[in-house]
Amino acid sequence: MKEFIFRVAIWACPAAIRLEYASEMEEVFFHCVRTESARRRGVSRLLIWPRGIWDLLMFAASVRREWQEPARAQSGGRSGLSRMYRSMKMRPQDVRAVARLARKQPFFSSAVVLMLALGLGASTAIFSVVYGVLLKPLPFPEPDRIVQVWGSLPARQLANLSLTAANFWDMRDWNRAFEELGALHGASFTLTGEGMSPERVSGARVSVGFFRALAVQPVAGRLFAAGEDDPGALAERVILANSLWRQRFGGDPGIVGRTILLDNTPYAVVGVLPAGTPWLDTADVFVPFIRRADADRDSWEYVGIGRIKPGITYDAAFADLERVARELEARYPANKGMGATMAPSSTWVASDQLRQTLWILLGAVGLLLLIACVNVTNLLLARAAARHRESAVRTALGATRADLARERLTESMMFSIAGAVLGLLLALGILQFLTTVGPVGIPRLSEVTLNGWVFAFAVGVTLLVGVLTGVAPALHAPVAHVMTAMRQGQRGSVGDRRQDRTRSLFVGAEVAIALTLLVGAGLLVRSLAQVLTVDRGFQTERRLLLTISIPSAYGEERMASTVRNILTRLDTLPELVSSAAVSGRPLSRGSTGLGLAAADRPDMPDSAVPWASWRIVTKDYFKTMGLSLLAGRGFTEQDLIGKPWRTIISKRAADVLWPGQNPIGRTAILWKGQNESKGEVIGVVADMRERGLESDPTIAVYFPAYGAMATTTLQLVMQTKGQPEDAVPAVRTAVSSIDPGLPISSIRTLDDVVTTSVATRRFTMTLLVTFAGLALFLALAGVYGVLSYSIARRTQEIGVRLALGAEHGRVLRSTILRGLRPVLVGIAIGLGLSFWLSGFMTSLLFGVTASDAGTYVAVTLALVVTAVLSCYIPARQVLRVDPVIALRAE
């Protein structure tokens, strides 16, 4: 990449010099870059490359100066084409002329450069993110052969279910299409060691095939070898994730072969994983998932990853997988109705929604760049018009059309190069900002850098911009009508009017694009507002969540008594209003589910069986979460789980099972299609969006925790009297008074959890609003510029009209209306464009439709009002026109 930049820069030199010196200069160049980067610190390091490129350009310029005279003498004998090429090449005197002009009009030049930098910077940064997140290949060899394997229940339209342990092993043995098939299952451990406080680390159980399917290479030691997941194999082996290895063990390769204590059991470290995402960072420690003869076939918990054999197509592998699923279904009753699906590894990179978000953002910055280019072209056109007479004089003195066009091209190229340099710096800044404050939940965002592709993209765009913004003014260079042009004073003429039309057209286009971006941004703003105000069912104020880990070594009895003691102790804390335990946190990914049916409606077809999420809760859970009990009663400590099955269901569940009837006392069939337990409904609670604010409220089933208190991971929710954070020390003291060794982790307020869950949406919205705001600003600047320019040239005409008795107000009105004409045309086109384009962002919207009338009206109004303002400011000048002075100016 770096070599590429150098070679681009060295192209500024004449070919002969380049061939002679390039390789030596390259060597010296990189020596300089190396020594400078070793020497400089901080921001000044950013200047190394510009310094080096400046050096090369100065060299090229000095060599060219030397060569100028002989080259010009030769060109007489060349062919026409080569002469034309030569005549269109940038010349130092043009560069100097442009630099002189730029110095004379600093405001104009900086406006042009800033607009370009803005467009280029924003688009380069967003393109970098799109590349880094979506397009960059996964860190695994031949990722197109890697797939994720899921179970499915086609009758209930459930795809993407995890695999059961037994099904996974059978799939691994029976398939013919996969080179490797592996499984992963989440776990967690307490890591202890000499001189360290116990730490809760995330773990995963992986079969041997898992890392083999990914084809990762360990950075130290080895991965699990064949046979290490066979029945009876040694379970106490561990592979460390790269981050844990660096943070906890200082990146020492000597860790391989030593043992670490997980849950107070020694595990031998066999290897260390490379850094990367996904999967390699899903857990801190990876232990073997060992096959057991009595592997479970009911509980769907395992992630399956496969590597397709070379030469076998995706479709063939899928067909093979379906064959295995059919054989499993035929052989085991528990697999009735079960199928299998798979998805290519490219889906790991980003969810469909994120993918769409990023493409939309890229489209938005593309539009912003387009507006910036149009604006710059407009500015250059205006200036070209102002220099019309100068050009005519020069033509009369013998300058050719090529000479004039070349100068205009040089001008716009210089502006775009300056804009590109500034834009690249801006892009670096934006990227720095995005990667440090960007929301969690965008995979690989933190790894995004400006890279070669992005640089090439920026260079390509810059050249395109340079040519495009250069061509329009260049075509206006006068040749044929020199006399007309020279005679042409300030008064409007045919040529002028043609230019006005071109510029109005451009302004109309800008307004149309800006309106489109504003509509997009407006729809996202409304969506976020809807998400935040939607009835979530639960309360988030003064709610605290935390996890207490209890060692499994305690055994059932002691685990249960510890949990009971903690809950009793917390109830006495004056800082808390109430507290409860729950088997799964709200708004966390992944949940436990079961098929639900009404016992008194046996006619319900299988496909209509709703899938309900289930949670095990203690008696105060509903009170603590702020969920109201709508009918029946809550749990008491006398309700033991499964003895007999008693359940509280959510309102949605009640509506689905017994629409319009009283569900209390009726019997529900739990785990329909599996073990089909019968349970009595004792209460109905309000619905809650526990899968996230944007998901529908779940059909939920709650069971009492009593009789099943033993757990290694105690999830607690609490309602506090004061600020939730203030209650943490009291909770800590209370827990350690019961058992000082218990680690407390994942302490979050529910408000915080909710905020994080909408972070990506807020991020997208903020970016799109920023882009739309910039686009609006640029478009208004265009409106302003065109009108004030045309007023400046019509001063005399206005003077005449005033002298003939026109009222000031009338003239002002007509002037504003003239300025608004392209705006209105732009709005009409923009509305059509928005209708069409907003259809693509339907999946990002929540609570509003893509054709939401309110948004369109509000945005249009805002645009009209600001446009009137930006017409009014220049139009006021007509009030100051004194007819006498205006006429005398002739």
Place this chain on the structure above:
Amino acid sequence: MAPHWFQILLALADHDLHGLAITKEVFDRTGGQMQLWPGMLYGALRKMTIAGLVVETKAPPGFESGGGRPRFYRITALGRRTCAAEAERLASFVDAARAKKLLKA
């Protein structure tokens, strides 16, 4: 004479060098104060060749570098005299500074 011309001549005063070696020597001798970027270096060497202060020579036998056999530069008699004159001119400033007790003798 431009400071970097003087430094290049000084580097070539006692042995023939190729471009990269000149940059390295100048950088080290000036304690990192003068970094000869390639454009500056080869621009100067081209002009100094035209002015007759240095000549291009073949690389000494047995010399191998990463990029093949680069051009070596040798100082001419004229270059040597010019460099010495410049050094004397600079030395006279140093003497003046000493005389005015700005520097210790």
